[in-house]
Amino acid sequence: MTDVGRHPRIKLLTMSEVVDVKGYVGNFDVTIRKRARYVDEKECTACGECVKVCPVVRPDEFNMGLSSRRAIYSPFPQAVPSAYVINVNECLGHNPAVCAKCVEACEKKCINFHMSDEEIVERVGSIIVATGFDPYDPKELDEYGYTRFQNVLTSLEFERLVNAGGPTGGELVRPLDRKRPASIGFIQCVGSRSTRKGHEYCSNTCCMNTIKSTLVLKEHYPDINIKVFYIDIRAFGKGFEDLYKRSRRLGVQYLRGLPGSIEELPDGSLKIAVEDTSSGRLEFFSLDMLVLALGMRPAKGTRKLQEMLGLQLTPDGFFLEAHPKLLPVDAATRGIFFAGCAESPKDIKETVTQASAAAARAIRLMHSGQITSEPITSEVIAEHCNSCGRCAEVCPYNAITVDVKKKTPAVVTTAACAGCGTCAAECRFGAIVMNHFTDEQITEQIDVMLSEHASEKILTFACNWCSYAGADYAGVSRIQYPPNARIIRTMCSGRVDENFIWQGFMKGAPVILVSGCHIGDCHYINANHWTEKRIEKVHKRMEKLGIRPERLQLEWISAAEGARFAEVMSRMEKIRQSVSEIETKETIKTVKNYKKADAEK
Amino acid sequence: MKTTIIEHTDKNEARSVRIGVYVCHCGLNISQTVDCEKVAHIASGLDGVVVSKGIGYACSEPGQHEIRNDIEENMLDRIVIASCSPRLHEPTFRQLMLSSGLNPYLLEIANLREQCSWVHMKEPEAATAKAVDLVKMSVSRVRRLFPLYEETLPLTQKSLVIGGGVAGIQTALDLADSGFDVVLVEKKPSIGGTMAQLDKTFPTMDCSI
Ligand code: SF4
Ligand code: SF4
Ligand code: SF4
Numbered sequence: 050m051t052d053v054g055r056h057p058r059i060k061l062l063t064m065s066e067v068v069d070v071k072g073y074v075g076n077f078d079v080t081i082r083k084r085a086r087y088v089d090e091k092e093c094t095a096c097g098e099c100v101k102v103c104p105v106v107r108p109d110e111f112n113m114g115l116s117s118r119r120a121i122y123s124p125f126p127q128a129v130p131s132a133y134v135i136n137v138n139e140c141l142g143h144n145p146a147v148c149a150k151c152v153e154a155c156e157k158k159c160i161n162f163h164m165s166d167e168e169i170v171e172r173v174g175s176i177i178v179a180t181g182f183d184p185y186d187p188k189e190l191d192e193y194g195y196t197r198f199q200n201v202l203t204s205l206e207f208e209r210l211v212n213a214g215g216p217t218g219g220e221l222v223r224p225l226d227r228k229r230p231a232s233i234g235f236i237q238c239v240g241s242r243s244t245r246k247g248h249e250y251c252s253n254t255c256c257m258n259t260i261k262s263t264l265v266l267k268e269h270y271p272d273i274n275i276k277v278f279y280i281d282i283r284a285f286g287k288g289f290e291d292l293y294k295r296s297r298r299l300g301v302q303y304l305r306g307l308p309g310s311i312e313e314l315p316d317g318s319l320k321i322a323v324e325d326t327s328s329g330r331l332e333f334f335s336l337d338m339l340v341l342a343l344g345m346r347p348a349k350g351t352r353k354l355q356e357m358l359g360l361q362l363t364p365d366g367f368f369l370e371a372h373p374k375l376l377p378v379d380a381a382t383r384g385i386f387f388a389g390c391a392e393s394p395k396d397i398k399e400t401v402t403q404a405s406a407a408a409a410r411a412i413r414l415m416h417s418g419q420i421t422s423e424p425i426t427s428e429v430i431a432e433h434c435n436s437c438g439r440c441a442e443v444c445p446y447n448a449i450t451v452d453v454k455k456k457t458p459a460v461v462t463t464a465a466c467a468g469c470g471t472c473a474a475e476c477r478f479g480a481i482v483m484n485h486f487t488d489e490q491i492t493e494q495i496d497v498m499l500s501e502h503a504s505e506k507i508l509t510f511a512c513n514w515c516s517y518a519g520a521d522y523a524g525v526s527r528i529q530y531p532p533n534a535r536i537i538r539t540m541c542s543g544r545v546d547e548n549f550i551w552q553g554f555m556k557g558a559p560v561i562l563v564s565g566c567h568i569g570d571c572h573y574i575n576a577n578h579w580t581e582k583r584i585e586k587v588h589k590r591m592e593k594l595g596i597r598p599e600r601l602q603l604e605w606i607s608a609a610e611g612a613r614f615a616e617v618m619s620r621m622e623k624i625r626q627s628v629s630e631i632e633t634k635e636t637i638k639t640v641k642n643y644k645k646a647d648a649e650k
Numbered sequence: 651m652k653t654t655i656i657e658h659t660d661k662n663e664a665r666s667v668r669i670g671v672y673v674c675h676c677g678l679n680i681s682q683t684v685d686c687e688k689v690a691h692i693a694s695g696l697d698g699v700v701v702s703k704g705i706g707y708a709c710s711e712p713g714q715h716e717i718r719n720d721i722e723e724n725m726l727d728r729i730v731i732a733s734c735s736p737r738l739h740e741p742t743f744r745q746l747m748l749s750s751g752l753n754p755y756l757l758e759i760a761n762l763r764e765q766c767s768w769v770h771m772k773e774p775e776a777a778t779a780k781a782v783d784l785v786k787m788s789v790s791r792v793r794r795l796f797p798l799y800e801e802t803l804p805l806t807q808k809s810l811v812i813g814g815g816v817a818g819i820q821t822a823l824d825l826a827d828s829g830f831d832v833v834l835v836e837k838k839p840s841i842g843g844t845m846a847q848l849d850k851t852f853p854t855m856d857c858s859i
């Protein structure tokens with residue numbers, strides 16, 4: 050930690066929050082708000098004279114409220130920066146100085162009530178999101194009595210109680226009577242692995258953290274009676290099983306089952322009823338103290354940051370990586386990386402590993418001092434643009450700006466455009482050219498494919514990352530399927546313009562398949578949502594025009610689903626066989642008329 | 651950062667083009683099901699195609715050498731390779747284009763292996779017909795491609811690390827020790843995060859700070 054404070058290349062901004070991010074990979078403009086500390090960070094020597102005179106006493110957050118501090122304080126003894134800080138909301142008075150005792154006490158004169166919040170703007174090439182987690186709030190799960198019984202503690206409170214630097218100097222005492230407990234119970238999975246309250250996921254670290262705590266306790270108090278109530282003990286990491294065994298050997302009792310009810314006895318100890326699910330017996334224990342092994346939940350500011358940076362979250366609320374196996378620390382947005390629990394609950398070793406990986410990924414991006422932008426991006430033909438704003442609305446990367454009010458044409462920020470082609474598919478004025486996948490290029494492919502024997506062919510659109518790769522995988526696995534499909538590759542299913550479909554039908558296609566990555570797996574954040582909406586719209590239109598909607602299919606096929614690709618092809622072939630020549634001829638006429646009417650409008 | 655509004659010129663207008671088509675056998679991988687010579691023959695009659703031939707292994711050094719020679723001798727300006735998936739060798743052949751002085755985006759790949767020979771093994775005729783279609787589509791597509799250029803933009807060699815817990819500290823130090831400037835932003839008055847509150851940590855059971 051102190052290395053960070055001293056490092057010449059690190060600018061440390063504490064009490065600070067990112068409030069705005071503009072720009073794109075290579076050059077993000079970041080606005081940071083730094084709250085006033087009221088103590089000069091550089092001058093303060095942490096002598097602590099100010100604390101002695103401050104009359105305001107408050108619970109100390111660092112010790113989970115188990116001790117007190119003053120309105121001017123040091124966050125904790127090893128803090129970096131070491132400078133003290135004033136909590137203005139608690140301080141008696143700086144306006145005009147009502148109290149100001151600390152100002153007098155400070156010899157170096159580093160306390161300054163006129164400090165104000167600062168706004169700092171920094172330009173950076175990459176961003177690492179390492180915002181960590183919040184512990185689960187056990188108040189919600191009150192059957193464990195956290196709000197009612199003094200001797201029920203959270204794992205973090207317990208940590209401070211056994212910490213040599215904590216309020217008791219590492220002496221374990223019960224909060225109620227400051228007596229040393231003879232027995233202690235740990236309840237696992239508090240706020241984790243529950244569909245009822247808290248979260249469904251496993252928080253990954255609480256099992257090992259409890260095992261560690263039992264070892265610490267046994268080392269200090271060999272005769273203490275410890276019971277651990279659990280669902281499963283997950284000791285999967287290197288060396289973990291060993292610690293678990295050591296804990297059992299030292300006499301810690303592990304009991305499979307979570308307590309059903311907890312009551313407080315007159316002396317403040319706790320009576321626990323628990324069904325031991327390995328024996329099926331209902332057991333009762335009375336223990337001096339209980340510790341709730343808190344799970345992790347996404348940090349409070351996660352959603353705000355997600356919106357600011359245009360990132361995605363998992364259904365659990367943690368940040369979503371670009372690919373779970375191949376790009377585990379990259380965000381889908383180029384230039385942004387994840388480290389630590391912001392991405393998912395993990396222990397220290399995994400966090401450090403991921404942090405180093407994120408640094409390496411950022412270095413890989415930045416080391417040459419320049420970035421090359423992919424030329425497969427979209428461009429606006431200004432004179433065709435109607436400034437309707439649709440493209441800006443659908444772009445998953447916020448790469449397009451349009452001033453709808455002033456009617457200025459859309460502008461694509463090439464560096465931010467990832468090339469999904471959704472904007473080009475959505476623009477109703479033909480004002481967007483998607484390079485390398487232009488309307489003309491794709492239409493030409495459709496026309497040539499259907500110029501002969503159209504009725505035998507299955508016009509298929511497949512996105513580069515999932516469905517096309519899925520078709521490749523069918524090949525690699527030698528899975529055989531009907532030979533009628535002709536695939537047109539686009540980068541994203543979002544590129545598939547409604548007009549491509551009409552064009553296909555106009556050229557006599559009996560059936561059309563649009564395929565892409567599963568919802569949530571899109572390589573362009575969520576561009577496939579627009580595909581889905583568009584197909585829905587076309588389906589409705591088909592119905593109105595009297596064309597069987599089933600002749601247009603939308604399928605999500607992942608890169609690993611070769612078998613599924615083949616299966617979809619067989620299904621498409623069945624539908625194709627159900628389409629008669631008369632039907633396709635009818636469709637050609639209908640669509641031609643519809644397009645003509647549409648063009649006249 | 652550069653923003654583009656382009657004057658839309660005659661990018662899509664047909665010009666006289668000189669296309670080379672190579673139908674790869676991939677040993678027997680493609681040729682035992684698809685009639686490669688027939689495909690090449692049909693392709694030779696397509697608009698703009700100057701050279702069209704079968705080739706043993708397009709991606710091998712001799713294969714690439716042959717294509718490079720043809721480009722030079724016949725002044726080819728666009729290439730269609732009918733071979734394996736573009737997901738495999740598109741980068742290889744783009745590199746070949748570059749080394750022959752052509753724009754790498756004037757290349758199109760028809761996927762005859764993963765999409766024809768390997769998935770229609772028992773239907774050689776249908777597989778060949780499909781291969782012909784795919785090559786035709788590629789030839790007409792390559793005719794309409796236009797050169798694209800990668801842009802290089804300056805980048806700020808500095809990182810923003812949001813959060814000063816273990817993860818943020820480790821990332822910041824790794825970056826800074828590698829010579830990159832770092833701005834480390836922490837909400838609280840001190841860095842350290844939750845880790846600073848822990849006494850001993852598993853698996854080593856030592857102090858966390
Ligand atoms: S001025 Fe505020 S911080 Fe300083 S001694 Fe008085 S109450 Fe404490
Ligand atoms: S969708 Fe098309 S017309 Fe509308 S603002 Fe975008 S480019 Fe212009
Ligand atoms: S191609 Fe996709 S990423 Fe690029 S501007 Fe259009 S919608 Fe945005």
Ligand code: SF4
Nearest residue numbers: 674676707709733734
């Ligand atoms: S280019 Fe592809 S298909 Fe041709 S030899 Fe190489 S791997 Fe085989």
